[in-house]
Amino acid sequence: MNAVHVNPDACIACTTCTVYCPVAAQTEAFPGPRMIGPAYERFRLLGMVEDPSLSWCSNCKNCDIACPQGVSIASINMMARAREYEKAHPHFLRDWIVSHSETLAHLIGPVPAGLKNGVMQNSLVRGILDMIGIDRKAFMPSYAPRRFRTLLKDLRQPKTGRKVALFPGCYVDLYDPQAGLDLVWALNQAGCEVVCPDAFCCCGVPMVASGFMLDAGVNAKRNLIEVKKLKEQGIPVLTACPSCELMFREELPTFFPELVSSLNCDSALVDAQEFLLEAQSRGEFKLDVKPGAGRYLYHAPCHMRALGIGLPGFELLRRFGVDVRPASAGCCGISGSYGFKKEKHEVSIKVGAELFGVVRDSGCQAVATECGTCRLQIAGATGAECRHPVSLLRSLAER
Ligand code: SF4
Numbered sequence: 001m002n003a004v005h006v007n008p009d010a011c012i013a014c015t016t017c018t019v020y021c022p023v024a025a026q027t028e029a030f031p032g033p034r035m036i037g038p039a040y041e042r043f044r045l046l047g048m049v050e051d052p053s054l055s056w057c058s059n060c061k062n063c064d065i066a067c068p069q070g071v072s073i074a075s076i077n078m079m080a081r082a083r084e085y086e087k088a089h090p091h092f093l094r095d096w097i098v099s100h101s102e103t104l105a106h107l108i109g110p111v112p113a114g115l116k117n118g119v120m121q122n123s124l125v126r127g128i129l130d131m132i133g134i135d136r137k138a139f140m141p142s143y144a145p146r147r148f149r150t151l152l153k154d155l156r157q158p159k160t161g162r163k164v165a166l167f168p169g170c171y172v173d174l175y176d177p178q179a180g181l182d183l184v185w186a187l188n189q190a191g192c193e194v195v196c197p198d199a200f201c202c203c204g205v206p207m208v209a210s211g212f213m214l215d216a217g218v219n220a221k222r223n224l225i226e227v228k229k230l231k232e233q234g235i236p237v238l239t240a241c242p243s244c245e246l247m248f249r250e251e252l253p254t255f256f257p258e259l260v261s262s263l264n265c266d267s268a269l270v271d272a273q274e275f276l277l278e279a280q281s282r283g284e285f286k287l288d289v290k291p292g293a294g295r296y297l298y299h300a301p302c303h304m305r306a307l308g309i310g311l312p313g314f315e316l317l318r319r320f321g322v323d324v325r326p327a328s329a330g331c332c333g334i335s336g337s338y339g340f341k342k343e344k345h346e347v348s349i350k351v352g353a354e355l356f357g358v359v360r361d362s363g364c365q366a367v368a369t370e371c372g373t374c375r376l377q378i379a380g381a382t383g384a385e386c387r388h389p390v391s392l393l394r395s396l397a398e399r
């Protein structure tokens with residue numbers, strides 16, 4: 001890991017990335033992506049000590065989206081953070097907790113969800129968590145009574161003979177299994193039978209964002225071995241989480257080039273919304289969504305925009321005649337676990353303020369967005385109902 005660097009020399013110092021960085025716009029503590037990314041990387045290559053403001057980068061990728069030179073600025077920042085935190089991790093316990101939700105869920109697995117959630121909402125517990133750096137005002141997800149992958153095993157699906165695998169992502173698996181079941185429902189409608197292998201584990205995005213690159217590498221190996229096996233059997237591997245999708249498609253080859261080449265495997269997963277759009281185009285995915293089902297807002301997650309594949313979840317809703325319009329109000333601010341962190345929470349809320357205003361003023365019935373933590377942040381800040389686009393589509397089709 002320590003040897004991996006993204007070449008900063010493509011940077012022409014135009015500063016476009018800094019203009020589009022939502023964190024730099026809200027705090028003077030962060031000089032922005034140009035300075036802390038490619039410019040400082042040259043000093044890092046000369047062995048200079050790290051700039052402490054690096055910790056402010058949220059890994060939202062808005063800099064990457066804006067850069068006309070295609071510099072992977074956020075990856076420069078994440079790899080520099082990993083190298084620095086391998087020496088000394090400034091918030092080890094807090095960062096480990098917020099970036100290892102799947103391991104944590106295994107450890108407290110036998111405890112009933114109601115008890116876990118009650119403890120997590122207890123003001124004394126929130127006070128203790130606040131003391132270790134998890135802000136007491138942060139919107140925390142609630143554990144579902146049963147994980148998505150367990151529910152899927154009990155689900156009776158039509159035997160179509162056409163299998164797809166779904167990489168659920170931790171948010172759907174642990175906190176919002178209904179979104180996963182809604183995807184399975186849609187894929188069943190499109191003539192597919194869905195599997196979710198036990199070997200799938202966290203994609204590693206939260207670990208990367210908190211500097212645990214070695215842990216992310218362990219998960220990457222386990223996931224890629226399974227993805228390769230499935231692809232060799234002709235089973236497409238889908239995901240509906242933009243952050244997982246970005247991790248597999250772009251970040252695994254950047255962060256772990258030797259692993260990816262040694263496995264000789266295309267790491268990219270298929271976007272589940274795009275898969276459904278294509279099935280609809282071929283006449284294989286038909287739904288009857290009656291007009292007059294209300295007005296909805298769509299929030300494009302930053303990592304979905306960073307994928308550069310358009311907005312297939314939004315397009316899917318439009319394709320079935322849903323009255324939905326884009327919020328077009330930038331980042332929600334949470335960036336995975338960034339908004340949970342005490343020293344970042346206030347900035348996270350400021351970053352999302354424009355979007356929260358648009359949601360409150362919209363008069364829409366619900367907000368649709370693919371990213372689980374975007375749903376958490378928008379619902380927490382505005383009180384609006386937030387759904388995965390496919391969940392919304394299912395509820396409208398079944399009205
Ligand atoms: S990833 Fe986001 S927070 Fe980090 S430098 Fe880029 S735009 Fe700014």
Ligand code: SF4
Pocket residue numbers: 010011012013014015016017018033034037038066067068069070071073
């Ligand atoms: S937008 Fe790209 S080229 Fe311009 S300063 Fe940022 S990294 Fe450099």
